[in-house]
Each structure stands twice: as C-alpha cells, then as structure tokens.
Amino acid sequence: MSLLNEQPGVVTLHFNLPAEFQVPLTGENETVVSVKVVNAKSPVTVKDWRHPAFFGNTWKFHFPHNYDGVGVKYQVHIQLFHNQQPLLVELDYFVVVNQAPYSQTVNLSPLGMLYVEVKLPETSPTEEAITISLHEATAPEVELVRIKHDERTATSFYLKYDPDSVIPGKRYALTGVENRYHQQVQVSPGAVELSPVSRNFSARLFQSVALWLEKPLRLFTDSDEKIR
Structure with missing residues (x-):
C-alpha cells in the first residue's frame, strides 16, 4: 500500500438511528468512534475520536483514506x-473503500432495537416470507423473540x-427461515452482544481484581487455627 503524497481522500459515513430513538438531552453524554484498517497484517488505527455530546438521529462522520490504488x-x-x-x-461495522471520496450509510442499533438485514432467495411467497428468530448464540432453543416478515419488509428492518x-x-x-420450503436464509449481524457491559461495571471489576492481586496469598497454615 502506497501513501498518497497529496491531500488524502475522505470517507464519509452517514450514521442513522431509528426515528423512535430518543437522544438524551441531559446528563453526561459522549460519542466514541474508532476506525481501523483490518486487511493489513495487523490492524492499523486510522482514527480514534471522542466527543462529549450526541448529534441527533442522523449525522455525518469523516475519516481519511490514505491509500492509493488498492481496496x-x-x-x-x-x-x-x-x-x-x-x-x-456492541457491533463492528465494515466499510470497503476502493477509491475516495466515498460515502456509506450505517444504521445503528440502540439497545432494544437491532437493525437486521436479510438476503432473501429469488423466489419467496409475498406474505410472511420469512421467520426471524433472535436467540442465545449457543442455545438456539432459548429465544428472545420470533417474528414473521413479508417480502416487502424482510430485507432490512429493526427487530425489537x-x-x-x-x-x-x-x-x-x-x-x-424461508417459510415455504423451510430453508435457512442469510441474516446479519452474526453473533452479537445485545447488552454490552457498562463502563461502571468494568471499572468496578478491574478495581476488585487489582485489589485482590495486591493482597498476599495465604496458605492454610497461615490461618489462626492451623491444621494439626
């Protein structure tokens, strides 16, 4: 990959949230975006960006495309x-850029509303074309929700x-599952954390482990009542 000597191109992402999602206006707000190149031998950070506010349900984000003549x-x-x-x-989104300027829409998933995309077979019944099940990754029988969608709305939607x-x-x-012939269809995203661990919980867990590691290990013979 050769770096451009002139002004690099720009990639624009259009971040979208569902209209019914209410952006909090009070309290402490923060937006965090990380962009990495992942088709190199090791990931390369392109942009690590933080902003102490939200931008509404639709907003643009830019990052530089510093590579020429390669995807x-x-x-x-x-x-x-x-x-x-x-x-x-907790999701990662992937963007493939062959030439900048480049733009792409990214539909975000708030907690309780997972954005789903389905690749339908060429022939599907028009009513209740597919059944979508959201379940535990290691236990498909443990379902959170099961819905049916017709051909018009099955390609992309928010699953509540x-x-x-x-x-x-x-x-x-x-x-x-395609309902007519009961064949599986491709659905994205794949395995996903629907409820990420909060910062407060992670900080408390790290602090507890650090305090535990600071304490000296005690043997049974260190106790007040030694084993005879």
Missing part, C-alpha cells in the same frame, strides 16, 4: 454513552426485543 477494508466501532452507560448494541431480558456481555444470534 481497503475498514472496521468501524461506534458507541454512545449516557452517564457512563452504553446506548448501542426487551433489553431487560438479555444478559450483559452474553452473545446472541439470528436465524432466518
């Missing part, structure tokens, strides 16, 4: 924090679930 795969991670609590599902019913840090998955 680059970028990994984009975005999180919104309100009072140290994450508001988005109860965020209080999921375990923070646990991974969940989607399964799609």
Whole structure:
C-alpha cells in the first residue's frame, strides 16, 4: 500500500438511528468512534475520536483514506454513552473503500432495537416470507423473540426485543427461515452482544481484581487455627 503524497481522500459515513430513538438531552453524554484498517497484517488505527455530546438521529462522520490504488477494508466501532452507560448494541461495522471520496450509510442499533438485514432467495411467497428468530448464540432453543416478515419488509428492518431480558456481555444470534420450503436464509449481524457491559461495571471489576492481586496469598497454615 502506497501513501498518497497529496491531500488524502475522505470517507464519509452517514450514521442513522431509528426515528423512535430518543437522544438524551441531559446528563453526561459522549460519542466514541474508532476506525481501523483490518486487511493489513495487523490492524492499523486510522482514527480514534471522542466527543462529549450526541448529534441527533442522523449525522455525518469523516475519516481519511490514505491509500492509493488498492481496496481497503475498514472496521468501524461506534458507541454512545449516557452517564457512563452504553446506548448501542456492541457491533463492528465494515466499510470497503476502493477509491475516495466515498460515502456509506450505517444504521445503528440502540439497545432494544437491532437493525437486521436479510438476503432473501429469488423466489419467496409475498406474505410472511420469512421467520426471524433472535436467540442465545449457543442455545438456539432459548429465544428472545420470533417474528414473521413479508417480502416487502424482510430485507432490512429493526427487530425489537426487551433489553431487560438479555444478559450483559452474553452473545446472541439470528436465524432466518424461508417459510415455504423451510430453508435457512442469510441474516446479519452474526453473533452479537445485545447488552454490552457498562463502563461502571468494568471499572468496578478491574478495581476488585487489582485489589485482590495486591493482597498476599495465604496458605492454610497461615490461618489462626492451623491444621494439626
């Protein structure tokens, strides 16, 4: 990959949130975006950006494309924090850029509303074309929600679930079945954390482990009542 000597191109991402998502206006807000090149031998950080505010349900984000004459795969991670609590599902988004300027729409998933994309077979019935199941990644029989969609709305939509019913840090998955012939269809995203661990919990856990490591190890014979 050769670096450009002149002004680099720009990649523009259009971040979208569902219209019904209410952006918090009070409290402590923060937007965090990380962009990395992931088709190199090791990931290369392109931009690590933080801003102490939100930007509404639709906004633009820019980062430089510093490579010429080659396709680059970028990994984009975005999180919104309100009072140290994450508001988005823990997801990575991938953007492939062959030439800049380049733009792409990224539909974000707030907690309780997972943005789903389905690749339908060429022939599908027009009514209740597919069934989508959201379940535990290692236990498909443990479902959070199951819905049916017709041909017009099945390609992309927000799948609603109860965020209080999921375990923070646990991974969940989607399964799609075409209803006429009962064949599986491709559904994205793949395995995903629907309720990421909050910053406060992570900080408390790290602090507890650090304090535990600082304490000297004690043997049974160090106790007040030694074993005879």
